[in-house]
Amino acid sequence: MKTIGFESRILAGVPCAVAIGVFDGIHSGHRKVLQATVDFAAENHLSSVAVSFSRNPKMAKGAMAQAKPLSSFRTVEEIMLNIGIDYHCIIDFSDEMSKLTGVEFIAELCSFCKVSALLVGKDFRCGCPEACLGTDQLGKALSDLNIDAPVVAIDPVLDARGRVVSSSLIRSMLLKGDIAGSAVLLGRPYSLDCKGVSFASDGNVLLTEAGSFAELLPAAGTYRASAIAEDGKSYDIVLSINGSCLAFQFSEPVKIDRINFKG
Numbered sequence: 001m002k003t004i005g006f007e008s009r010i011l012a013g014v015p016c017a018v019a020i021g022v023f024d025g026i027h028s029g030h031r032k033v034l035q036a037t038v039d040f041a042a043e044n045h046l047s048s049v050a051v052s053f054s055r056n057p058k059m060a061k062g063a064m065a066q067a068k069p070l071s072s073f074r075t076v077e078e079i080m081l082n083i084g085i086d087y088h089c090i091i092d093f094s095d096e097m098s099k100l101t102g103v104e105f106i107a108e109l110c111s112f113c114k115v116s117a118l119l120v121g122k123d124f125r126c127g128c129p130e131a132c133l134g135t136d137q138l139g140k141a142l143s144d145l146n147i148d149a150p151v152v153a154i155d156p157v158l159d160a161r162g163r164v165v166s167s168s169l170i171r172s173m174l175l176k177g178d179i180a181g182s183a184v185l186l187g188r189p190y191s192l193d194c195k196g197v198s199f200a201s202d203g204n205v206l207l208t209e210a211g212s213f214a215e216l217l218p219a220a221g222t223y224r225a226s227a228i229a230e231d232g233k234s235y236d237i238v239l240s241i242n243g244s245c246l247a248f249q250f251s252e253p254v255k256i257d258r259i260n261f262k263g
Contacts, residue, residue, distance in 0.1 A: 001080060001081045002087050003087075004090070005090055005092065006091040006092065011047070011049065011112060011114075012114075013114050014113055015114045016041070016049045017040045017041040017044065017046045017048050017116060017117040018109065018113065018117065019033050019034055019036075019049070019119045019120065020109075020118070020126065021033060021120065024167045025167050025170060026071060027186045028185060029165040031083065032155075033121055034085060036119055037049075037085070037117075038085060040152065046116050047087060047113075048084065048085050049085070049086065049088075050089070051091060051109070052076070052091070053090070053093045054091065054092045054093050056069060056093075067171065068214065068216040068217075069215060070170060070171065070186075070190075070215060070216060071215060072193035072215060074193055099128055100127060101130075101131035102127025102131060102133030102137070103127070103131070106133065106138065106141045110142070110145055115147055117149050118138060118142070118149060118152070119152045120138070120154065121156060122154065122155060123164075135153045136153075138151045139151045160184075174217075174219070175216075177223075183261070184263075189262065190261045191261065192258060192259040193213070193214060193215065193258050194213075194256040194259060197213060197256075199256065202247075206249075206250045206256075208247075209244060210241065210245055210246050218241060219241075220241050220242050221240075222239065222241075223261055223262070224238060224239075224262040225237050225248070225261045225262055226262065229255060230255045231254070237250060239261075
């Protein structure tokens with residue numbers, strides 16, 4: 001998989017199946033959209049492209065401005081690679097970008113690559129609030145640009161209680177300490193990326209500031225987890241999280257790559 005910016009022109013004129021989304025955490029709903037994109041591309045001899053944002057638009061402005069993502073950029077990239085996405089395009093969600101109308105955004109997308117299919121979740125919207133486009137309006141926007149490409153709206157994934165799987169639902173579960181529930185919706189264990197995180201040693205305990213991680217931390221409490229070393233070896237740990245610190249007992253002198261919570 002190749003990671004490129006929205007300003008890149010290496011895909012100009014290249015027929016692509018394009019998925020657009022925030023892809024925060026890449027939960028089971030996101031996986032459904034991405035897998036459908038890879039499958040559509042393979043069946044129609046296209047390149048598969050996932051278009052995401054440098055910042056979650058909801059977190060860049062508004063009520064969620066202080067919220068942390070559910071996955072680090074590295075984790076998102078690893079998951080996309082495993083799904084089979086060919087190109088990950090990252091849009092710099094700048095003030096200028098946030099002011100584009102939905103029609104203007106689609107026009108920009110069609111200059112970035114040759115959109116041969118557009119795959120989105122049914123609740124997808126693009127453009128500034130005053131002039132945004134919903135999923136049912138994307139086809140007309142493409143047609144007005146003389147782009148003959150289907151818009152494939154992917155049905156949401158529902159949990160056992162009939163709720164739509166979403167990043168906001170997973171976030172609320174984590175903030176209540178519901179690790180097992182969040183793992184079901186993610187389709188994988190919730191994890192913390194430890195690359196670049198410095199741990200201090202206090203006897204046989206490793207600890208770091210809670211704010212050291214890119215991802216959202218679960219509610220304060222004690223959790224069973226696996227610490228994955230850089231060499232791939234896994235260690236069972238008991239993780240303690242409070243308002244300012246994350247700590248766990250760990251006696252071996254190894255570098256931790258990530259921490260996976262156990263449900």
